[in-house]
Amino acid sequence: MSESTHLGSQLVNLCSVLLLLSCFAVVAQRRLSACVDLFALQSFFLATTAALVAFLTGHRHIYLAAALTVVVKVIVLPRILRKVIERLNVSRELVMNINIPAGLLICGGLVVVAFFITQPIIPLGYLLTRDSLAIALAIILIGFFTMIARKKAVTQMVGFLVMENGVFLGTTAAAYGMPLIVELGVFFDVLVAGLIAGIYTHRLQDAFDSVDTSELTALKE
Amino acid sequence: MTTLLTVLLACYLLGGVLPLCTSRPSLQTILAHSGAAAAGVAGIALGLLGLFAAQPLTLSVPSNIPSLTFALRLDPLAAFFVLTISLVGLAASIYAYGYVREFTGRVSVGLLGSLLNGFLLSMTLVVLADNGFFFLILWEAMSLLSYVLVVTDHERPGVREAGLFYLIMTHVGTAFIILTFVIFSQEAGSFSFDDFRHPDQRLPEGLRSIAFFTALIGFGAKAGIVPLHVWLPYAHPAAPSHISALMSGVMIKTAVYALIRVYFDFLEGVFPWWWGFTVLSVGALSALLGVMYALMEHDLKSLLAFHSVENIGIILLGIGAGMIFHTYGLHELAALGLLAGLYHTINHATFKALLFLGAGAVQFATHTRDIEEYGGLLRRMPWTGLFFLIGAVSIAALPPTNGFVSEWLVFQSLFLSVQLPTLFLKLMLPIAAAILALTGALALACFAKAFGMSFLAQPRSAHARQAVEVPLSMRIGMGLLAGSCVVLGLAPMLIVPLLDRVTGPLTGVAISEKVLALDGWVVAPVTVEFSSISTPVLAALLVGGGLVGLLIARWLGKGLPVRYSRTWGCGLPLTPRMEYTATGFVQPIKQVFETIYQPTVKLEREFLEQSKYFIRHQRFEFHIEPIFETYMYRPVVTKLLAVAERLRVIQVGSLHLYLTYIFVTLVLLLLWAG
Amino acid sequence: MYAMVQLVLIVVQFVMLLALAPFIVGVIRKVKARLQCRRGAGLLQPYADLAKLFRKQPVRSSTTSWIFTAAPYIVFASTVAAGLLMPVFLSHTPLNFAGNIIALVYLLALGTFFLILAGLDAGSAFGGMGSSREAIVATLAEPAMMLSILAIALTAGSTNLSTIVHQSALLEGVVLAPPAHLMALAAMFIVTLAETGRVPVDNPATHLELTMIHEAMLLEYSGRYLALMEWAAGIKLLVFLTLIVNVFAPWGIATSVAPLALVTGTAVYVVKVAGLAVVIGVIESMFAKLRLFRVPELLGAAFILALLALVFFYTLRG
Secondary structure, rough: OOOHHHHHHHHHHHHHHHHHHHHHHHOOOOOOHHHHHHHHHHHHHHHHHHHHHHHHHHHHHHHHHHHHHHHHHHHHHHHHHHHHHHHHOOOOOOOOOOOOHHHHHHHHHHHHHHHHEEEEEEOHHHOHHHHHHHHHHHHHHHHHHHHHHOOOOHHHHHHHHHHHHHHHHHHHHOOOOOOHHHHHHHHHHHHHHHHHHHHHHHHHHHOOOOOEHHHHHHOOO | OOOOOEEEEEHHHHHHHHHHHHHHHHHHHHHHHHHHHHHHHHHHHHHHHHOOOOOOOEEEOOOOOOOEEEEEEHHHHHHHHHHHHHHHHHHHHHHHHHHHHHOOOEHHHHHHHHHHHHHHHHHHHHHHEHHHHHHHHHHHHHHHHHHHHHHHHOOOOOOOHHHHHHHHHHHHHHHHHHHHHHHHHHHOOOOHHHHHHHOOOOOHHHHHHHHHHHHHHHHHHHHOOOOOOHHHHHHHHHHHHHHHHHHHHHHHHHHHHHHHHHHHHHHHOOOHHHHHHHHHHHHHHHHHHHHHHHOOOOOOHHHHHHHHHHHHHHHHHHHHHHHHHHHOOOOOOOOHHHHHHHHHHHHHHHHHHHHHOOOOOOHHOOOOEHHHHOOOOOOOOOOHHHHHHHHHHHHHHHHHHHHHHHHHHHHHHHHHHOOOOOOOHHHHHHHHHHHHHHHHHHHHHHHHHHHHHOOOOOOOHHHHHHOOOOOOOHHHHHHHHHHHHHHHHOHHHHHHHHHHHHHHHOOOOOOHHHHHHHHOOOOOOOOOOOEEHHHHHHHHHHHHHHHHHHHHHHHOOOOOOOOEEOOOOOOOOHHHHHHHOHHHHHHHHHHOHHHOOOOEEEEEEOOOOOOOOOOOEEEEEEEOOOOOHHHHHHHHHHHHHHHHHHHHHOOOOHHHHHHHHHHHHHHHHHHHHH | HHHHHHHHHHHHHHHHHHHHHHHHHHHHHHHHHOOOOOOOOOHHHHHHHHHHHHHOOOOOEEEHHHHHHHHHHHHHHHHHHHHHHOOOOOOOHHOOOOOEEEEHHHHHHHHHHHHHHHHHHOOOHHHHHHHHHHHHHHHHHHHHHHHHHHHHHHHHOOHHHHHHHHHHHHHOOOOOOOHHHHHHHHHHHHHOOOOOOOOOHHHOOOOOOOOOOHHHHHOOOHHHHHHOOOOOOOOHHHHHHHHHHHHHHOOOOOOOOOHHHHHHHHHHHHHHHHHHHHHHHHHHHHHOOOOHHHHHHHHHHHHHHHHHHHHHHOOOOO
16 A cells, blocks of 8 residues: 555545544534534535545546535535524424433444444445445434434434435445436435425424424324 | 361361250350351362362262262362352351351351351352262252241341242252253263263254353353342342351352353363353443442342342453453463453452441441441441441452452453454453443442441431441451452462462463563563553552651641531531432432433422422432343243143142042153153 | 662652642643633642641541541542553653553542542531532543543553553654544543543532532541642642643653653653643633533543544554
């Protein structure tokens, strides 16, 4: 392994690890606005990782994906979510399905699981990014877990977006990004999903006077 | 050695029989406990000799019953356990001279003493037995004698139920042990342990795994591993305290002995990695849950009993790590893990017995076991307090005591997982180490509570106010064990070579040279660069640091005399009711770990009629949910009762019908046999 | 000759720990004061405080036992003993053989144990409250600390502090596994804040019964006993800071007993520790104290960080 690849892969690893850590920060955070900020931060790390990979491999189209990430996930989506939070007048999530220390422990377990699942395929990946695959899987799992553990629609939305970040990191790591057209489609999807979720949260607030999605069980009656 | 063994047996037998020949309680006490004490001394000598003997001592008396021979074999492993049992036995019997006075009039002191001898004898013989049948007979004798001792105080509420629970669990365990031995005898062709060791051909893989599990369940039930521990916190505290000390200190160790015997001797230490991993996981679970439940316990003896579950867990962590290393051919590390487990075995025997004797002394002086009713005992019972403190510091594994040395060794064997080849185990052993760290910290909190609430501040009840120091014999018994704790902690250079004699034959390598560096002043795991400790130096540093502190205080303070005054109580006169209670002390821990405890809190308040800000009367209750009992045992018991209800159809109470059953069975049996 | 040098080194390390501890406390207080736009007391004030306390006549509660008077000496001794086991200005500390990092942790635990007992002994509600809280904080900090230490120990292939420090000092700035290193450092830093009773876990500057932990246990102490306890708390803080700077960034520490190396090693060490003290002062000014039942979340996060450090150590090796 040449010195520059080694340094490069260490940098990529470091960035992926920061991505993962911001996931944990989301899990440990009660304040909704802080969750959104953390998501923005995570997306920023994601863009940095993508740009690093683009620089080190010379795949130009990843630069575009990185730029899109910055626009959509660091600027637009957090702004939408912050608006939603402002309107809703809820700032904290006090009751959760799983308390924070237990949630952190479970997420720690998920990371270990992710590393075990990817163990056999890691040596097959590209040298530069192969460790990031395990981290991507871990991020997806943690995002999913956040959606289960939290009750407020906004944090569930953040969980979903975190998952999406995980998928993006995974594709970058495993295949140095998807074809450009697919990536554009995905960004469009995410943006639309964010808008819909924002509207849906408003409707939830109107209907139940709360953004607690567990209230939805009342629809059954 | 044969002479010593004879002396030991004779002393126990005399101690068992003589007290029944006289009717004067004082003479009975002296006869019984002198017998047991003399046998204890002989046992210590025998254990030491057995450890250093070149060849194991074997004795065998054939019998008329097929497959049963009364065979004894004193190899280093057995000798080590004989030593442990005898040491604790000696201290307990000296203690009992004074302690049994508590029982005079209520129960026959002679019978109690006689049973004590029988119990000690059966334990000693269990570890010496060299024949499966003989072992089972002795194992049963040990279980039954301990059952009878548990129900000594059968008029107290709860004692009989505790005894019954114990009896059922231990017999379920015995059933599994029988199964294990039957599996071994299939290939060996007999019940002799010698044939178990060298069978004609190796057992098939599947059967070996079944034998592994049956042994783990069978002996685990006696050792009190989670989730088979449920009987232990009821049965151990119910017995008189010197018996509790023996049960918690050494009886559960016979199960550890048997597990090592089965895994390393009969199965020749050949096993897949997941055996060791299972033992390790069970150990980690037992250690953590044991200490967690201990924290919530406010009956001093139940608290100690739960700590036995914890410490068995720590022992199994060492043994489990040893087994894993053994699988991968890392023999020196395997020996280290096993050595750590065995070191903790003898350490736990001494400090747990010491703590139980201390709890007994406190109970002797206050006639209650509730920690909330103690307080201020250190000023009333200085010796008991000091000994209890030594025990508490040891069990909390604080340097430079013995608990620290063995827990440190367990940590090292877990940390050396770096040398294992698989990522899974490389990650799991450090996690086990983290659990052990949590366990250690919780144990520290628990004994800070146990000692602080019992011995410090002001007495919380009239019982505690009137307490006086216990008789000399009880103090000598405790002092003996406290001294052993200190020696075991400060002189690993004496203990490690002894343990090496045990682990050497089992793992095939001798490691004492490597474990002891610098003429024994330093203990290091197999690789010296990895880590080292030296408890004598640590002790010297502590003493030195304290002296420097004292000198500075003297030099700057110019020996100003201390002025005495009352504790500040916000202007109110200080009463014991202002003290933190044991319940209050552990409240934060209860709240943080509520997922495990599942506490239910009940608060009833009655207010003054004039205003709801003044409370006239309030009542606080909290319970924690014993999850294993509620979710594992209760359903089984309910099912069993339902089945029994069905079976009542054939139970009608008619003698003739019963005779018919027997007759039909007999005829059918004859037909089948013919 | 060799033994003499070693003995001198032990004594120097001992004196240095005792002498530097109040200074570090002074630095933190000064930083906090400046950030609050106060001038604050001089850096040497803690020395004057200690000297004053030693000279005062101690008052002892009449309900206490010998534990109460013995505890300050035991706490002092255990903290100092822990300090002697670790490298301070020289990577090969003479007493290294007497105990590794686990021994150090357990020596500090010995101090905690007697501190808790001392809190209970006076029989007031405050002492019990402090003891009870100290017990839970110490309990939760322990596993995180153990794992973060292990993650670092693995890098050096040893749990002996001198070996760890010496090896990483020789690497001169190169870190073998940066993610693992960083996360272990973060975990260790959180543990340090918890174990030494700093904001956001405990507030050393308050005497409000709702919030205090460490001070509540010392409430009945006065005179020389209080002085020893305060001094020991300062040394404990110094021990943790030293661990962090020497284990995670040992560059500049003396790796041989050459006089020049020793002098620069000492100077670099003092600067690094003082720098870390400034960081702690800033953190104390930035954050509010957490509610007691939020502390598990913080320490849980530290535990997870340490666990991840371990996972990454094995999996992300470039």
